[in-house]
Amino acid sequence: MIHKERIEILQEVQTPAQEGKYVLYWMQKAQRTHYNHALEYAIEQANKLNLPLIVYFGLYEQFPYASSRHFQFMLQGLQDVAENLAKRNIKMIIKRTFPPYGAIELAKDASMIVVDKGYLKFEKDWKEILSHQLSCPIHQIETDAVIPVNTASSKEEYAAYTLRKKLLKMLDIFLTPLISRNPNFNSFEITNLEQYNDIDIYTKSASEILEELDIHREVQPVTDIKGGENQALEQLSGFLNQGKGLELYIQKKNDPSVQATSKLSPYLHFGQISPLFIALEVLKFTQDYNHEFLEQLIVRRELSLNLIEKNINYLTLSPLPQWSIKTLNEHRNDPRNNFYTLEEIEAANTHDKYFNAAQKELMSRGTIHNYIRMYWGKKIIEWSQTPEEAHNTLCHLNDKYALDGRDPNGYANILWCFGKHDRPFQERQIFGKVRYMGVNALKRNGKPDQYVATWV
Ligand SMILES: Cc1cc2nc3c(=O)[nH]c(=O)nc-3n(C[C@H](O)[C@H](O)[C@H](O)COP(=O)(O)OP(=O)(O)OC[C@H]3O[C@@H](n4cnc5c(N)ncnc54)[C@H](O)[C@@H]3O)c2cc1C
CATH class of the missing domain: 3.40.50.620 (HUPs)
Known part of the structure; x- marks a missing residue:
């Protein structure tokens, strides 16, 4: 329908x-x-x-x-x-x-x-x-x-909690299978x-076609991630694994050393798989609309779409809430203990092995595990001279290397690193009241050293 x-x-x-x-x-x-x-x-x-x-x-x-x-x-x-x-x-x-x-x-x-x-x-x-x-x-x-963006909400939403309740009310209407038709001619x-x-x-x-094109060759293809809708459907069924994947997702989704997430974002970015179809497949194994995976696929993803649809300035810091603009300005001149140039960051040449591993994963595979991606974003804020410089670096590196880059999710989540769709936390240097992330958060949620070992 x-x-x-x-x-x-x-x-x-x-x-x-x-x-x-x-x-x-x-x-x-x-x-x-x-x-x-x-x-x-x-x-x-x-x-x-x-x-x-x-x-x-x-x-x-x-x-x-x-x-x-x-x-x-x-x-x-x-x-x-x-x-x-x-x-x-x-x-x-x-x-x-x-x-x-x-x-x-x-x-x-x-x-x-x-x-x-x-x-x-x-x-x-x-x-x-x-x-x-x-x-x-x-x-x-x-x-x-899953839910048409302007039907879900007529305005820019403040955070996931304001959009979630609207989406949940409409899910039954829009979670409808789509029947395939055939042309008469x-x-x-x-x-x-x-x-x-x-x-x-x-x-x-x-x-062969790639050879003929007039495009940049610096960022090379990722040989072991194949694009296409056929592959996307296989990836989905491998992830779901008869429902077992959804249980693993709840337990381990924040541990970058475990393959517990779907890795569907590049396919979603290129429109090679339908978010509605993914949701319907997931619902064969759980009746819970609040399942953590659906929270990411529907609420978080469609919160990004809401922002991009409603706020034309998504490539700048201006969509940030007032509290975060104020606090970042108040801490604009705080001394930075570490400062790295774009070249050093891009070359994964910093003192931080967790960051370097994430940057190497991004450069060579075009992906970063979501939890370490948040850390990656927060570190670039910590090591840049201004929030604006950090924002430019993040957009540049994400768009240049990530297979799922140049996407509403990328621009919204980069803004999240600066406080968008988030709340104030305890005030500290550089970040002010914007949420900080340190190594302890990584260690609480998984085995980041195992992840680092993969990317040294
Ligand atoms: C700094 C930063 C940059 C990011 N850039 C991008 C980007 O360019 N493109 C992109 O698709 N995602 C981006 N994300 C969000 C998130 O990292 C990826 O969507 C997720 O890691 C994709 O892996 P997955 O498909 O295995 O996700 P799963 O955990 O399996 O989730 C399934 C799907 O839900 C959606 N999803 C998951 N997490 C989020 C989230 N936090 N916000 C919105 N939707 C989500 C994605 O479409 C994802 O494919 C970024 C996050 C951060 C912190």
Whole structure:
């Protein structure tokens, strides 16, 4: 079922839709065929209009922090998408271009366009370019939140506790399975479509395509983490392990030396797995909506989406609550016992072995365990000359190296390190009343020295 709250009409036309050869789904955020409300909606519309459906993706090599690491993961995912669409007789076109321009070009022959909702500013800007240039109907579908963000709340939420109660009330409505549809027409039969395709996604491997692209090579692919919706579904079922994974999660999720978390965040970031599907799978093993895993997947993740949707300044410190802005300013000139440059931090060249291990994990695997990631963020605040400098360093390193970076979760959690969505604590140097994290917190929750041993 596709709830009406997931559908936003970005542009409607009063006169009948232009004569077109197809319905166009511009897939950008939700890079999957499984549990994708935008895809299912597009199929429904195409069938209603008696037209075939084509799916377009814009590959943008100038994207900030576009590197071999992120593109390899994404291309592996697009390969799954193309193959899985082909099984449903839906043709995929991938263009190497500024994504809205590719959509505008293909829209010449489209009766309507379906897009998937993204929350970041650039994703909204891209849709606006489309609306300004085209006169056909454009419908936007939200498929990357369990509860549509503007339905969950009409304002920027203060903290998890203010959003949680709203989400919990609506979960029964939105935790609804999505039925897969089939198009009535085969879009591989449309002539002259191949002229638009820049990438041979059906026959070349992700590494071969990567070679052809004009992207940064400094951040190398992670060889043992494969992207794509097929892999994401395997990862989910491996994590759940017939429900045993959820028990381990409760006991060990904060211990970085244990593999107890789902490691689904890169797949969620690229839209290669549906958060709704994950939640429904989890609920096969627990009836508890407050389960710690659902707390992270739904409450914490959708709190991040809420912030990014409602506060356009998410790339600065201005979304911080007044108490944290005040306290950080009061401690702005506190002496720093240790100060490290960006280069030293990036090279994991500090006196702190726990931090160095986290930074090495980030650089080589594109991930950091959540608990040590908080420590990593707090240390960068402690060792930077100003909160603003620390914020820039955190955003830069997270976006450059993390497979799940450039994501609402990244920007919201980096702000959390400075007090966003948190409460005041005992006042201390540099942090003021912002929560501090030291080695003792790591030791209380797990075996950080075992984690360090993996990354020396
Ligand atoms: C400084 C800092 C930077 C971060 N940057 C990112 C980022 O760029 N991208 C990103 O996805 N997450 C980020 N996080 C949040 C968190 O670290 C990751 O979501 C989590 O570690 C992913 O691992 P997992 O998939 O095994 O999570 P699990 O524990 O298995 O949780 C399942 C899912 O719930 C969501 N989730 C888990 N923890 C959080 C959280 N604290 N806030 C919001 N959602 C959460 C994620 O989507 C995650 O995949 C950051 C946290 C900090 C402290």
